[in-house]
Structures are given as structure tokens and as C-alpha cells.
Amino acid sequence: MSNLKAGALVLYKIRPAKVTEVADKITIELEGGKSKRVRDKDVVLLHPGPLDDLKSLQPMSGEVEENWELLEGAETDIKELSELVYGDYTPAMAWATWVLVSDGIYFEGEPEAIQPRSAEAVASEIETRNKKAAEEVAWDSFMARVRQGEILDEDRKILGEVEALALLKRDNSRILQALKLQENPVSAHRLLVKTGYWTLNENPYPRRMGVDESIPDYPVSDLMEEDRLDLTHLRAFAIDDEDNQDPDDAISIDGDRLWVHVADVAALVKPDSEMDIDARSRGANLYLPDRIVPMLPPRITDLLGLGLQQRSPSLSIAFQLSEQGEVGDVEIHPSWLKVERISYGEAEHRLDEAPFNSLLEKCQRYRSRRKAAGSATIQLPEVKIKAQNDQVEITPLEKLQSREMVTDLMLMAGEGIANYCLQRDIPIPFATQAPPDDAQQPADLAAMYAYRRQFKPTQVKTEAEPHSGLGLPAYSRVTSPLRRYSDLLTHQQLRAHLKGEDLLDLATISQRIAESEMGSMANRKTERVSNNHWRLIFLRDRPEWQGEGVIVAQEGERATVLIPSIAYEAKLRIRGEFSLNDSVKLKPREIDIPDLSCYFRLV
Structure with missing residues (x-):
């Protein structure tokens, strides 16, 4: 049976308690007046009492350091230490003494066996606590x-x-x-x-997506001497946006023979070179509103970009276009060109003069054939977003015949190369797309928006399959080797073929496609979210902005609206009589740039 008595001060776990009754178990009172029955071994005696009230246990000051030094090397107990430090041994002083011991700076141990800590330990503890x-x-x-x-x-x-x-x-x-x-x-x-x-405009997405933002800086050799077909007598036009910095394709016509000239990047970027391996990991150029991160060293573009030198080295693709719009009689030649660079806008004004009128007629013939094969003409709003010195400009892209003409000529070259390589068993990447579930020819914006959602993603494969969106039985991207690795890979294979060198096999091509597509997909996602980031900054900096939107989807009061002037897709709630393709006027009501969201209201 315990020798504890009612009124004693005990330690229960780490809290003070007052013994109120001793029987088969001990009843204690804790701070706050709560009672608890415990066993004898659950408590430690600090003072026999009598303790009147736990509230009397208050912090005290005493002669701690002096008595710590006095007791150096000795052992004491709670009663003696209380008398030394506080001058007496009362319940309140006993509790203050135990607080001192449990604090662990100067003393350590149990109530019946307390030891002073060494000077080194005390100094270390004080330093740690001060820190x-x-x-x-x-x-x-x-x-x-x-x-x-x-x-x-x-x-x-x-x-x-x-x-x-x-x-x-x-x-x-x-x-x-x-x-x-x-x-x-x-x-x-x-x-x-x-x-x-x-900063207020910080774009975190390139770093968040883990894309490589460094500019490639590898040594670039001069172009080696080799036989090239002299095509400098042909008028060759590199048609692109006015601010384009990497012109990698140009067009010519020689009688009924069409030419698509492409920057001969494979002449300087050899398979498995440092440049090639780095470009493969990047997959493509990264186009951001505030900068461009190229996949190849800028000197490659300076040397090989069409029209950037007096004479431009090219891989020139010649072909015939039949009356039915079929591409045939394909030839490929390393060549020399003299290239004239013009904008889409300038080309648009020259479509009724030679050679653009002939080119346009052939493209219309080709487009008719593709349309008959199920190609879709989807013209959703597109814009160019530029951010310079935190100032954002958004310019809608005009629907120009010249732009469509150049696109068709590039598709002809891609189809021609695909068939050329299939006929000669040259392994290359092919761009393919499975058909939508319900083939259509949408005529209005809402129908185009809905039809686009049916589209399967384009895939890059080693096996030629149809590209339904383009209406082509076989197609390879070949006209952008300065800015897309799969195009460069095709050029490397074509160069090896023309020189009679060993080709990369299907397994190697497949592996390189997989590596480059990882980088390409990361770039595309980064570009998409970065464009939205800068769109929201554009709107935030124009608090009075209002714009016209077109309803392209609707479910009850919830509508999806495309805003052509900024090429933005907004969700909002509308009330009243509205139909698809109706125009509505909108104004942002809440812009949250970190959340990449913007909520609009009708005005």
C-alpha cells in the first residue's frame, strides 16, 4: 500500500497533481479540477504536503547558477536542492525545483537522485537554446x-x-x-x-514543365564542299510571317514542275552528334510569347535559313501535280538557291500575278482532292501573342489565301516524300491520324468547334497510315528541319539515301521518334499554358477591355464562348434566348493569373 497521504504533491506523467484520497487506488486532482484514479506506480512524490491548491504552484526565481556550481560532481535530491535554490522546501518550491530539473539546463535526474550537469553540457545547452x-x-x-x-x-x-x-x-x-x-x-x-x-507577370510554366530553356551552343562547322544542283536561276520565295526568324522552306515553279526547297539542316547536323542528341531531347523549338528557344544552335539557322545568305543550301523536292491533284514524279536534290523572303501579306497582294497565280491554281486543285478524301477545313480563331518588356500584344491572324497556299505546297512535299520513301523502303517518321467517328464538313464556328473535339491526336509512327484530317493516304513532315526534330530525322535519312550511305533501321527510327515526341509534347503544353498566361496579363492590364464572343456550345444556361480577337475559350452562364453561333459582348469579371483562369460576364 502507498505511503502517500491526502494533500501530497505528486508528479503524474509530466503534470503536477494533488493527492485527494488514498485507498486501493490513489485519487488525484489535476490542474483544472479534474479527478483521476491511478495506481501507486503511476505517480512520483515531490512533497508530502499539505498542498492547499494547485494554483499556488507558480514560477519562482532563485539562486540557480550558484548552487549548480556548488554541487558540481555531487548528487542531491529534490528536498535539498529546493532548500539550496529557493531557501525552503514547500510544495510550491518543490514544484519549482522539479521544473528546474526537468528543464534540463543545469540539472538532470529523478526527484531522489538529481545530478548537476557538466559545465560543457550546460554551455552547449544554453548555446543551443539561444540559437x-x-x-x-x-x-x-x-x-x-x-x-x-x-x-x-x-x-x-x-x-x-x-x-x-x-x-x-x-x-x-x-x-x-x-x-x-x-x-x-x-x-x-x-x-x-x-x-x-x-514579378507580377512571372511565367512559371517553362520551369514547371521542366523544358530546356537554354540556348544550344555547340560548335558548328562550315558547310562541306559537295555536288549541289544549281537552281539559282529559279525564282524561289520564302513566304512567312513578317517577324519569322527561322525560314526553313521556300517554293518555286518551273513550267508544270513544282519545287519545295527546305533548309538542308542534315548537311551540318549529323546523326548522333552532340547537336543531334540535344535536338532529339528537345523535340522542337519552344515558341513563347516573350522569346524563342531553338532546338539547334542559332548559327545553324544563320548558315542554313533560306534567304539569310546570298546563296542558300537546300534540299529541294521537285514533283508534278496531276489534273486530279495527285503528287508524282518526285525528285530530291541538294541544291543552291537564291531566295527572296516575303510576308504572307505581300504574297496575298500578288496572287493574281505570276508565279503565284499558277501556284494558287495548283493548290486549289490539290485541296479539292484532299477534301474529297475527307480532309476537314477547320478555321478556328488564331492569334499571335508577343510579350516584350511586360507589354503584351495580341494580333489575330488573318485568313489569307497565301497562307493556305503555302500550307498546301508543304503538304504536297510531305506527301511526295512519304511515297518516295515507301517506294524505296527508306525508314522515316510518318504523321498519321485516325478518322473521326462521324466525318463532316463543318461550315460554321460552332460546328467546327464541335468537330475538332472529335479529332484523334496526330501520331508519329514508322508505319505509313492515313492522315484523316489532311485527307492524305501517307504523309511525312519534312519542311521544318530547323524547328522540328522529326523533320530533321527524315532529312538525315534522305541524305544518307542520296549519298549511298547506311540508313538508320526501323527500330532506331522508332526509338528516336519516341525520344523527340516526349520533348515535343512538353513544349506544346508549355506553349499552350504560357499563351494563356500572357492572354490573362493582356486582359488584366486593360481593365476597360470588352470583346465579342461567339457561342459554340451550350447546355442549359452554361455556354462555351470563343473570343476571336484573343483566341480564348471562355465558360460562362447565360440567361435568355441564345443559339449557337450567336454573338455576345463580354467583359472579364475576375482574372486569376496564378490559377490561369478568367471569368467573364455579359455586357
């Missing part, structure tokens, strides 16, 4: 600045954890936890902008 206290003060000050959005330069290192979360490099943040914010990239983005760690 921790200083860190807590610094943390509290830092968090106060974060809440105010006014950080110091030294705070940026600490906020690096929030940036890592915003960029999907980690999934938690002590700072966001302390602020009771959700630990996700959107919350992290908001906080980084609020504190000024990121």
Missing part, C-alpha cells in the same frame, strides 16, 4: 514580413522552398503551412507574387 530562440525570433519576423508582402533580400533564400513548390519540385512548404494556405503551386505562385519574390 533556437534567435531562430524563432527571426522566423517570426520573417513571417510578419511575408504577411505584409514586404520581404528583405535575405528572405529570398527562405522563400526558395515556396518557389520549389510552385515549380513542382516539392510538394510541401513550412511557410504555406504557417500561413494556413493550401500547399499547391497556385497558392505558392500567389504568395511569391505578393511578396515580390516573383
Whole structure:
């Protein structure tokens, strides 16, 4: 049976308790007046009592350091230590003494066997606690600045954890936890902008998607001497947007013979060279509103871009177009050209003069054949977004015949090369697309929007299959080797074929397609979300902006609206009598750039 008596002060776990009754079990009173029955071994006697009230156990000051030094090397108990430090041994002093021991700076042990800690241990403990206290003060000050959005330069290192979360490099943040914010990239983005760690317009998506933003910088050799067909007598036109920086295709016509000339990139980028391996991992150029990240060193474009030198080296593709719009009699030649660069707008004004009128007529014939084969003409709004010095410009792309003409000529070249390689068993990448479930020829914007959603994604394969969206039985992308790796891969195979060298086999081509498509897909996703990011900045910076939208889908009061002037798809709730293809006037009511969302209202 316990020798404890009612009124004794005991330690229960780490809390003080007052014994109120001793029987088969001990009844104790805890702080707050709660009673509990415990066993004898569950409590430790600190003072026999009598203890009147637990509220009398208050912090005390005493001669701690002096008696710690006095007891060096000795052992004591709670009664003696209480008398030394506080001058007496009362319940309140006994509790203060135990608090001193359990604090662990100067003493350690149990109530019946207390030892002073060594001078080295005390000094180390004090240093550790002072450091921790200083860190807590610094943390509290830092968090106060974060809440105010006014950080110091030294705070940026600490906020690096929030940036890592915003960029999907980690999934938690002590700072966001302390602020009771959700630990996700959107919350992290908001906080980084609020504190000024990121600028108001920061685009995190290239880093978040993990794309390579570096500019390739590999040594580029001069073009080697080799036999090239001299085509400098032909008028060759590189037609592109006015600000295009990497012209890699041009067109000519020689009687009934069409020519598509393509930058001869494979002449300088050899398979498995450092440039080739790096370009393969990137997959394609990365086109962002504020910059372009090329997949090849800029010097490659300077040397090989069509029209950038007095004479341009090219891989020229010649072919005939039958009256039925069939591509045939394909020839391929390394060549020299003199190229005239013009814009789509300039070409548009020259479509009624030679040679553009002849080119246009052949393209219309080719387009009719593709349309009869099920190709779809989907003309959804397109824009060009440019961001310079945080100023955003959005320019709608005009629906120009010249643009469609160039597209058709590039498709002719792609179809011609696909058939050329199939006839000669040359392994290359083919672009394929399965047909939609319900083939259509949509005529209005809503129908085009709905039909596009039926489209299967284009796939790049080693096996030639139809491309339903283009209405072609076989097609290979071949006209953009400066900016797309699969085109470069085809050029490398064609060059090896023309020179009688060993070709890459199907398995190798398939592996390289898979590697490059990973980079290409990451680039496309990065471009898509980056364009939306800058669209929202464009709208945010124009609080008075209003625009016209076209209803392209509707379910009850919920509608999908395309805004042609910014090529943006908005969701909103509409009331009243509206039909598909109706025009409505819209105004943003809430723009959330970190969330990449914008909510509109009718005006």
C-alpha cells in the first residue's frame, strides 16, 4: 500500500497533481479540477504536503547558477536542492525545483537522485537554446514580413522552398503551412507574387514543365564542299510571317514542275552528334510569347535559313501535280538557291500575278482532292501573342489565301516524300491520324468547334497510315528541319539515301521518334499554358477591355464562348434566348493569373 497521504504533491506523467484520497487506488486532482484514479506506480512524490491548491504552484526565481556550481560532481535530491535554490522546501518550491530539473539546463535526474550537469553540457545547452530562440525570433519576423508582402533580400533564400513548390519540385512548404494556405503551386505562385519574390507577370510554366530553356551552343562547322544542283536561276520565295526568324522552306515553279526547297539542316547536323542528341531531347523549338528557344544552335539557322545568305543550301523536292491533284514524279536534290523572303501579306497582294497565280491554281486543285478524301477545313480563331518588356500584344491572324497556299505546297512535299520513301523502303517518321467517328464538313464556328473535339491526336509512327484530317493516304513532315526534330530525322535519312550511305533501321527510327515526341509534347503544353498566361496579363492590364464572343456550345444556361480577337475559350452562364453561333459582348469579371483562369460576364 502507498505511503502517500491526502494533500501530497505528486508528479503524474509530466503534470503536477494533488493527492485527494488514498485507498486501493490513489485519487488525484489535476490542474483544472479534474479527478483521476491511478495506481501507486503511476505517480512520483515531490512533497508530502499539505498542498492547499494547485494554483499556488507558480514560477519562482532563485539562486540557480550558484548552487549548480556548488554541487558540481555531487548528487542531491529534490528536498535539498529546493532548500539550496529557493531557501525552503514547500510544495510550491518543490514544484519549482522539479521544473528546474526537468528543464534540463543545469540539472538532470529523478526527484531522489538529481545530478548537476557538466559545465560543457550546460554551455552547449544554453548555446543551443539561444540559437533556437534567435531562430524563432527571426522566423517570426520573417513571417510578419511575408504577411505584409514586404520581404528583405535575405528572405529570398527562405522563400526558395515556396518557389520549389510552385515549380513542382516539392510538394510541401513550412511557410504555406504557417500561413494556413493550401500547399499547391497556385497558392505558392500567389504568395511569391505578393511578396515580390516573383514579378507580377512571372511565367512559371517553362520551369514547371521542366523544358530546356537554354540556348544550344555547340560548335558548328562550315558547310562541306559537295555536288549541289544549281537552281539559282529559279525564282524561289520564302513566304512567312513578317517577324519569322527561322525560314526553313521556300517554293518555286518551273513550267508544270513544282519545287519545295527546305533548309538542308542534315548537311551540318549529323546523326548522333552532340547537336543531334540535344535536338532529339528537345523535340522542337519552344515558341513563347516573350522569346524563342531553338532546338539547334542559332548559327545553324544563320548558315542554313533560306534567304539569310546570298546563296542558300537546300534540299529541294521537285514533283508534278496531276489534273486530279495527285503528287508524282518526285525528285530530291541538294541544291543552291537564291531566295527572296516575303510576308504572307505581300504574297496575298500578288496572287493574281505570276508565279503565284499558277501556284494558287495548283493548290486549289490539290485541296479539292484532299477534301474529297475527307480532309476537314477547320478555321478556328488564331492569334499571335508577343510579350516584350511586360507589354503584351495580341494580333489575330488573318485568313489569307497565301497562307493556305503555302500550307498546301508543304503538304504536297510531305506527301511526295512519304511515297518516295515507301517506294524505296527508306525508314522515316510518318504523321498519321485516325478518322473521326462521324466525318463532316463543318461550315460554321460552332460546328467546327464541335468537330475538332472529335479529332484523334496526330501520331508519329514508322508505319505509313492515313492522315484523316489532311485527307492524305501517307504523309511525312519534312519542311521544318530547323524547328522540328522529326523533320530533321527524315532529312538525315534522305541524305544518307542520296549519298549511298547506311540508313538508320526501323527500330532506331522508332526509338528516336519516341525520344523527340516526349520533348515535343512538353513544349506544346508549355506553349499552350504560357499563351494563356500572357492572354490573362493582356486582359488584366486593360481593365476597360470588352470583346465579342461567339457561342459554340451550350447546355442549359452554361455556354462555351470563343473570343476571336484573343483566341480564348471562355465558360460562362447565360440567361435568355441564345443559339449557337450567336454573338455576345463580354467583359472579364475576375482574372486569376496564378490559377490561369478568367471569368467573364455579359455586357
